[in-house]
Amino acid sequence: MTAYSIDLYRDVVGDPVVDQLRRLGERLQDVRIVHVNSTREGGGVAEILNWMVPLMNDLGLNATWEVIEGNGDFFTVTKSIHNGLQGYPVTLHKKDWDVYEAVNNNNIERLAPLLGDADVVIIHDPQPAALLKHMARRRGMWIWRAHIDISRPHHPVWKALKPFVQEFDAGIFSLNSFAQVLPHEQFIIAPSIDPLSEKNMPLDKKFISGVAREFNLDQTRPLIVQISRFDRFKDPIGVIEAYRMVRRVNPVQLVLAGSGATDDPEGKEIFDEVMEAADNDPDIHVLLLPPDAHRQINALQRLADIVIQKSTKEGFGLTVTEGLWKGKPVIGGDVGGIRLQVISHYTGYLVNSPEGAAHRIRYLLHHRAKMREMGKTAREFVRENFLLTRQIREYLTLFLYLLKDRGHSVFV
Amino acid sequence: MNDGTMPFYIKDCTLLTKMSGLSPAFDMRDLRDRIALCRPAVIYHHFCETPLAPTFDYPDFRNDFAVWVKRQLEDNVLAERLGMIDPYQFKSLEDLRAFTLDIIDERLCESYVMSSVPPGHEFYFQEAITMVFETGHVMHHPGEMLEIMALLTNSSIYYHFLEARRRTPGLTDDFSLWMENFGGEWESLVKTLRTIDFIFYSLPELKQELLYVLQQNKGDA
Numbered sequence: 001m002t003a004y005s006i007d008l009y010r011d012v013v014g015d016p017v018v019d020q021l022r023r024l025g026e027r028l029q030d031v032r033i034v035h036v037n038s039t040r041e042g043g044g045v046a047e048i049l050n051w052m053v054p055l056m057n058d059l060g061l062n063a064t065w066e067v068i069e070g071n072g073d074f075f076t077v078t079k080s081i082h083n084g085l086q087g088y089p090v091t092l093h094k095k096d097w098d099v100y101e102a103v104n105n106n107n108i109e110r111l112a113p114l115l116g117d118a119d120v121v122i123i124h125d126p127q128p129a130a131l132l133k134h135m136a137r138r139r140g141m142w143i144w145r146a147h148i149d150i151s152r153p154h155h156p157v158w159k160a161l162k163p164f165v166q167e168f169d170a171g172i173f174s175l176n177s178f179a180q181v182l183p184h185e186q187f188i189i190a191p192s193i194d195p196l197s198e199k200n201m202p203l204d205k206k207f208i209s210g211v212a213r214e215f216n217l218d219q220t221r222p223l224i225v226q227i228s229r230f231d232r233f234k235d236p237i238g239v240i241e242a243y244r245m246v247r248r249v250n251p252v253q254l255v256l257a258g259s260g261a262t263d264d265p266e267g268k269e270i271f272d273e274v275m276e277a278a279d280n281d282p283d284i285h286v287l288l289l290p291p292d293a294h295r296q297i298n299a300l301q302r303l304a305d306i307v308i309q310k311s312t313k314e315g316f317g318l319t320v321t322e323g324l325w326k327g328k329p330v331i332g333g334d335v336g337g338i339r340l341q342v343i344s345h346y347t348g349y350l351v352n353s354p355e356g357a358a359h360r361i362r363y364l365l366h367h368r369a370k371m372r373e374m375g376k377t378a379r380e381f382v383r384e385n386f387l388l389t390r391q392i393r394e395y396l397t398l399f400l401y402l403l404k405d406r407g408h409s410v411f412v
Numbered sequence: 413m414n415d416g417t418m419p420f421y422i423k424d425c426t427l428l429t430k431m432s433g434l435s436p437a438f439d440m441r442d443l444r445d446r447i448a449l450c451r452p453a454v455i456y457h458h459f460c461e462t463p464l465a466p467t468f469d470y471p472d473f474r475n476d477f478a479v480w481v482k483r484q485l486e487d488n489v490l491a492e493r494l495g496m497i498d499p500y501q502f503k504s505l506e507d508l509r510a511f512t513l514d515i516i517d518e519r520l521c522e523s524y525v526m527s528s529v530p531p532g533h534e535f536y537f538q539e540a541i542t543m544v545f546e547t548g549h550v551m552h553h554p555g556e557m558l559e560i561m562a563l564l565t566n567s568s569i570y571y572h573f574l575e576a577r578r579r580t581p582g583l584t585d586d587f588s589l590w591m592e593n594f595g596g597e598w599e600s601l602v603k604t605l606r607t608i609d610f611i612f613y614s615l616p617e618l619k620q621e622l623l624y625v626l627q628q629n630k631g632d633a
Contacts, residue, residue: 016565020424023545152531176536179431188429188538335532340467384616385467397426397543 004196005058006389012195013389021389024396025059031399032140033063034118036111038078038127040067041291042259043229044191044318045124045147051194051388052395059396066111068128074103076265078127084157085126085150086233086313097160104130112136120399122172129164141402144168147191148315149336151177170402174316174337187398190340191316192391193325193382198294200325203302211299215285217253222365225255225304227297227322230270230288233313234258235333238354240277240284242310245358247283250365255300257287301326305371306364307348310357314338324348325382327375331360341386347378420590422549422560424568425542425575427464429457432537439528440485443477444516446537452505453539456578459499459508461540463615464570474611475499477512477535484533490519498611500577544571554591554598558626566615573610573618587622601629 010018033056037045049065056063070078077099080090108115108131115121115131119140123129125147132142144165150158150173158180165171171186173179179186193200212219224243228234236256243254256274271288278284289296301307307323309332316337323330324341330348332338342348349360364371432454437443447455458476473479473495482491493515502508520526547568549560572586580589588605591598604625610618 016563016568019547019563020426020565020567023424023547024426024543027545176429176431176538177436177532177534179536186431188431393426394428397428397541400543401428401541 006055008196009389013387017389021059021392028396028399029060031061032118033061033120034115035065035122036128037124038068048191055392068107070103073099079266081126081157082148084154086148087152087154089154092157101130104128105134108134126161132167133164141169143170143172145172146178147174149178149313189394191318192386192388193318193321194388199298200322203299208299208302211296212303217303222252222305223303224252224306224308224361225300226308227257227319229258230267230274232270233311235310235312236274237277239308239310241354242357246361253283255285257289257300259289259291304328306331306361309338311335321382321386324378327379329364329371329374331357347374347381418593420551422547422568423544423571424547424565425544425571426567427461428541429465429538432539434537436534436536438534439526440520443535444513448513450537454537455505455509457539464567480535484529485527554594558630561623561626569615569619
């Protein structure tokens with residue numbers, strides 16, 4: 001985990017924003033917060049926790065991050081739960097749910113003392129959601145933080161998971177459309193990016209050119225980049241289809257880059273499908289990068305003329321935020337959190353098919369001035385709404401609300 | 413006249429959005445029925461708290477209902493009518509609710525076909541929790557306002573200039589209300605602050621306008 005101070009962000013967001021966080025932090029000194037998820041690296045949740053936990057500590061809270069331990073069977077089941085919640089028709093048997101509960105129960109033996117004494121426990125996503133059921137004693141507030149798009153879940157999966165989730169004291173969703181009928185309050189907090197992380201920090205031109213050479217990218221020709229896990233909902237095959245349609249009229253290059261995550265056993269299978277679809281085209285660069293290749297990903301996004309995220313389901317899409325922050329127009333699937341970020345004609349275009357993506361890529365490549373204007377709008381839009389300072393502020397507000405007297409206007 | 417015992421304590425606020433518990437609206441009729449039923453906090457959120465929520469700034473319309481009607485229902489007439497509502501002109505949220513319902517009812521009478529949106533484009537009714545806290549900044553005299561203003565967050569501006577209209581006796585902002593206590597010398601600045609057409613400003617723009625007005629006043633003085 002990185003250890004840095006919120007004061008480092010003053011140059012990016014301004015003094016008033018950082019001072020405000022310090023003042024909120026003063027009211028939460030030594031409050032014990034425990035985040036629990038299922039992987040230390042790979043994917044958006046781990047990335048968020050990697051900066052959120054040290055920054056909460058810097059603001060005076062006592063925050064820790066725990067990762068549940070599971071075996072291959074467990075992660076196969078939880079990946080199916082993940083897919084089911086996003087609407088994919090998976091079948092989960094009783095023995096699968098038994099594996100899910102057993103692994104959560106095994107983890108509780110190790111985590112119970114820490115979780116039992118915490119003021120606030122935040123359980124991220126479905127993998128550790130069954131921990132609460134096995135807690136014999138707890139004193140704090142438990143929050144279920146869903147990062148994925150569960151707006152239209154496969155019903156049997158949601159029906160089986162709901163009894164675990166409804167016992168929480170509150171829920172957090174990235175978008176209002178993801179919220180479900182549950183007996184507790186449901187808050188809306190969009191994720192965010194760290195502008196100073198290796199993935200988003202400014203890079204010098206020499207390093208960026210070095211990455212272009214490393215991956216055999218021709219800097220004289222247009223480049224389209226999609227960064228994401230090799231996951232069917234990211235629709236990498238659809239991106240290749242769009243690329244082929246553009247390629248008929250423009251010598252464009254495509255990068256599909258991502259890393260594996262320890263809680264995603266499907267990644268290899270999807271990667272193989274993508275390699276087959278790429279069919280040895282020398283201008284399709286399918287890159288399986290190590291989880292710590294943040295600077296390379298940063299450079300690839302900066303090398304791109306257009307960033308694409310053609311997901312068919314998406315919780316939020318931090319790679320969209322990253323692309324916008326680097327001043328790139330983003331062509332995104334018209335789903336989930338992408339809709340919150342890609343505002344057609346302003347920051348990019350929302351599309352519903354490979355044809356739509358191809359159409360918008362061609363349009364933008366013909367209108368360079370429009371691309372530059374969109375990129376400028378995109379960066380300021382992220383600065384105002386989707387940097388980590390906003391997300392921390394909302395979390396601190398939630399803690400104050402949950403731990404103090406409740407009401408619509410609360411004076412603290 | 414101020415007797416020297418009324419300092420202005422600058423406050424700040426943060427907003428946390430939560431679901432209202434109401435079903436989403438897919439068409440104009442749904443929108444009307446939910447607005448009629450919802451808690452006043454929901455009306456207030458969608459009319460007044462939009463500038464504080466993470467959202468793209470649509471300069472055309474300043475409330476969530478008008479933006480949704482324009483972008484999703486594609487009813488430009490209703491969007492324009494809703495978009496021109498100034499929520500701060502109403503003495504109560506119930507008056508604002510009644511006025512909004514009247515506009516939608518009028519449009520329902522005019523419409524022969526009612527369009528609806530597919531799943532994924534519906535309107536979700538939300539409300540917010542506002543957490544208010546002291547910033548530590550204090551003004552003892554209006555002459556200090558220009559310097560202090562530059563230090564304020566957008567949400568502090570929101571609290572003292574917009575949200576104030578919900579709780580002050582004359583439905584006005586905190587700054588000019590406090591300034592009234594300092595006598596005739598500040599009358600013209602009080603008037604200028606109260607004539608700012610703030611509805612079409614984003615919060616950063618409003619801050620710039622306040623700084624400009626204070627700067628001009630300093631220059632005149």
